[in-house]
Amino acid sequence: MKKLNIVYIARSIIPSRTANSVNVMKMCSAFASLGHKVTLLAPFTKKLEEKGVNDIYEFYGVEKNFEIKKLFSPNIKFLKKKIYSFRCLNQVKKIKPDLVYGRDDIFAFYLTQKAGYKTIFERHDNFIDDKYRLDESIFKKFIKENVNNYKLITNTQKLKEYYCKEYNLKSEHVHVASSATDVPKDFDTIPDNCEKFRNTFNVGYIGKLAKMRGIEIIIKLAQNLPDMYFHIVGGNENDILHWKNESGNINNIVFHGFINPKETYKYRNLCDVLLAPYINADELFDYMSPIKTFEYMASKTPMICSDSKIIRETINENCSILVENNDINSWINALQKLYNDLEFRKKLIEEAYQYCLENFTYQARCKKVLDFIQK
Incomplete structure (x- = not known):
């Protein structure tokens, strides 16, 4: 397979104890271990980050085989997500990747797709909660404006069925990729x-x-x-x-x-x-x-x-x-x-x-x- 230049966009707080931040870091490292060039874009949110972490890669136990770019995400109600998404778009234009991939920030993916970059979005949930109303409307545009090329990754079969039914997606355009884990090299050491x-x-x-x-x-x-x-x-x-x-x-x-x-x-x-x-x-x-x-x-x-x-x-x-x-x-x-x-x-x-x-x-x-x- 051709080696790709991949930009992974996330809204996860990195470093933090959250499961989604672990998933993001592990995915980036795994893509890179397969020979692809990977750049992770994540928000700069110093107040929310885990304290006392000198080496982010070491904190997550991943190889330092991809680059992390932190983008300032101002704490302005109703605007911080939008500003962060446009900053992600600007970085993508500078990097010119073969693929934009990631989760959570649908507006960023809508913008990169609209700008002509091959963009794949991953979802681990639905849009039923009222706080996701705006995200859902953007997701519908994401699908509608790229009807021949869109692709969606879900983490369960049940979620795939939901998206196919609710948004009239073809089954072949949605792929189930279950969550994952590292395989340890050491099976003997105990605390x-x-x-x-x-x-x-x-x-x-x-x-x-x-x-x-x-x-x-x-x-x-x-x-x-x-x-x-x-x-x-x-x-x-x-x-x-x-x-x-x-x-x-x-x-x-x-x-x-x-x-x-x-x-x-x-x-x-x-x-x-x-x-x-x-x-x-x-x-x-x-x-x-x-x-x-x-x-x-x-x-x-x-x-x-x-x-x-x-x-x-x-x-x-x-x-x-x-x-x-x-x-x-x-x-x-x-x-x-x-x-x-x-x-x-x-x-x-x-x-x-x-x-x-x-x-x-x-x-x-x-x-x-x-x-x-x-x-």
Whole structure:
């Protein structure tokens, strides 16, 4: 494939702890690792950025193989998005890329497409919320004014179906690219402060600590399985205080707090089993692509995951034990099965890891996106 000059436009705060900023940085690095020249455009928002970060690439754990250009985005109500989008257009005109790609800022993509640049837009949500009314009207123009060449990337099949139905898009013009993960090179190193857990059975969760994210399930598991240690990575001080109170401060739950993304692999290495308890996922997450599960599979750690339609878009019984959220006994039985059956655990690890390599790495995702564009 011809090597491309790609401009990736984002509105993500970089550096920050947000999942979308991680996705943006990883995608840019993956495009670059395939031999393409990549420039990331992101807003300059010093007050909102993560403090104490000296090296953005190191913070995200990505290779320094692409350029980041920060564009000033003034905090002026109703105007800041528009001003930022025009600044992106000016940068695109200077760079003259083969492809403009990215997410969130539809006005910037409308402008670059209108200026004659090949432009691909990625969506992870719909436009139903009232705050997206203006974005939706611009998206309709984006589609209408380039009826023969438009392309759209979604992260779930359900979202593709939504866009095809609501905006009369042809199926071949919309491509599903599930979210992705890095594949670690180190499967042995554990955190220095966790050496005391090396010879115990460790169960882990890495992610947000908001309600309905499944921490309730983990607390019940810890209460019923006192010989196992449950490690929860993520959340701020208030989140941790809340869940400690909810758990009654039992001694087999360990809250590690927020960990730099490049260091979380060590906590996955620590664990014998990883949990992805999405409570009522079908009701709460219309278009979720479960990044957590891809990270778990890539870590060569067996996983127990909530069973739901949206999870089954990408996950099946060959790579995870799927259980009903409301049946705590099923969660307990699944954990005990993985504790006792080493052959089953090994088989689950091997199948999940291979499935992840083929479908859910950032390089695999970027290849699929570029193949779609070529077609």
